[in-house]
Amino acid sequence: xxxxxxxGCCGNCETVMKxxxxxxxxxxxxxxxxxxxxxxxxxxYGVMSTPGxxxxxxxxxxxxxxxxxxxxxxxxx
Numbered sequence: 001x002x003x004x005x006x007x008g009c010c011g012n013c014e015t016v017m018k019x020x021x022x023x024x025x026x027x028x029x030x031x032x033x034x035x036x037x038x039x040x041x042x043x044x045y046g047v048m049s050t051p052g053x054x055x056x057x058x059x060x061x062x063x064x065x066x067x068x069x070x071x072x073x074x075x076x077x
Contacts, residue, residue, distance in 0.1 A: 001031045006042045007050035016051045
């Protein structure tokens with residue numbers, strides 16, 4: 001599972017990175033996690049509000065910190 005967290009150097013982006021990593025570890029799911037800060041790439045996904053989360057090329061979240069239950073649902077697919 002390829003996961004990208006879209007956003008600049010904000011604290012919210014770091015929080016989302018940790019949330020996703022921790023949930024994946026709890027669930028025993030192997031992921032590739034990457035932080036994307038290039039605004040051209042972020043805009044290419046159509047994300048106007050960060051942090052954004054992209055899983056396997058599909059935007060699943062934009063703007064704010066997602067709820068842990070939502071992250072778990074994404075990871076379980």
